[in-house]
Amino acid sequence: MTARATESASQPPADAWRVLVPVAAVAMLAALWASLFYAPTERVMGDVQRIFYFHVPAALTMYVAYGLVFLASLMYLWKRQERWDELATAAAEVGTVFATIVLITGPIWGKPVWGTWWVWDGRLTSTLVLWLIFVAYLMLRSYGGDGQQVARYCAVLGIIGFVDLPIIHYSVTWWRTLHPGAVIMTEGSIGQGVESSMLITIVLGVVATFLLFALMLTLRLRLERLQRRAIAAHERVREQR
Amino acid sequence: MNSFSFLFAGLASVWIVAFVYLWRLHRQSARLEQKLAAIESRIDRHD
Numbered sequence: 001m002t003a004r005a006t007e008s009a010s011q012p013p014a015d016a017w018r019v020l021v022p023v024a025a026v027a028m029l030a031a032l033w034a035s036l037f038y039a040p041t042e043r044v045m046g047d048v049q050r051i052f053y054f055h056v057p058a059a060l061t062m063y064v065a066y067g068l069v070f071l072a073s074l075m076y077l078w079k080r081q082e083r084w085d086e087l088a089t090a091a092a093e094v095g096t097v098f099a100t101i102v103l104i105t106g107p108i109w110g111k112p113v114w115g116t117w118w119v120w121d122g123r124l125t126s127t128l129v130l131w132l133i134f135v136a137y138l139m140l141r142s143y144g145g146d147g148q149q150v151a152r153y154c155a156v157l158g159i160i161g162f163v164d165l166p167i168i169h170y171s172v173t174w175w176r177t178l179h180p181g182a183v184i185m186t187e188g189s190i191g192q193g194v195e196s197s198m199l200i201t202i203v204l205g206v207v208a209t210f211l212l213f214a215l216m217l218t219l220r221l222r223l224e225r226l227q228r229r230a231i232a233a234h235e236r237v238r239e240q241r
Numbered sequence: 242m243n244s245f246s247f248l249f250a251g252l253a254s255v256w257i258v259a260f261v262y263l264w265r266l267h268r269q270s271a272r273l274e275q276k277l278a279a280i281e282s283r284i285d286r287h288d
């Protein structure tokens with residue numbers, strides 16, 4: 001661990017976050033403005049439907065984050081390079097933040113529309129299972145120590161967790177669910193039958209959420225590298241005694 | 242609760258979760274940087 005941690009610590013922490021803070025903030029404010037004032041009120045659901053412009057982008061970002069965990073975990077198991085483990089750790093935590101946003105905004109939107117906060121249908125249950133898998137992943141990271149064995153276990157868990165993503169995505173097709181199916185990206189077309197102002201707002205929401213994800217990932221990666229540098233420094237102090 | 246209250250709660254939750262997480266990352270990094278600087282100067286003195 002010491003040699004690997006030192007090797008990783010020699011990489012300077014990324015400073016891209018300084019640029020990303022204002023960019024992501026402006027994009028998020030623009031998305032908020034568009035969702036409240038630019039997009040028209042949906043005829044059936046009313047104003048509460050505006051949650052859609054953050055709920056769906058958060059779900060897409062969750063897919064991207066956990067996809068990144070999958071790739072980084074595979075790369076770590078193959079190459080055994082610490083940077084892949086760092087990336088998987090950071091992406092798993094940030095992905096769980098977006099999964100939490102999805103699981104909070106969904107029921108808040110569902111209550112006035114469906115008349116209930118929660119139903120155990122395919123989409124909701126598989127999303128909750130994914131969240132629980134990655135909470136377990138983060139607990140293993142926190143309490144399992146910092147050895148290479150834990151990194152390997154986490155890589156395997158990250159790959160297993162990824163298997164749930166296609167189940168979540170196709171759950172509305174495979175099973176009869178209360179959760180609606182795809183609206184924007186249907187088979188063979190993108191945005192067909194959706195009003196242009198709604199489409200622009202959702203695209204803005206996706207861009208803003210991706211920028212927020214990039215900011216969170218950069219900051220989390222920086223923290224991860226600092227933590228590993230601190231572990232390496234502690235070990236050096238112990239060796240000097 | 243009317244439609245607006247649910248909308249407000251939904252949008253507020255996104256911003257609160259994002260802000261709290263970013264604040265936590267920033268605070269942890271700042272603390273760790275300070276701690277690391279202290280340890281590294283101790284190592285340099287010893288060397």
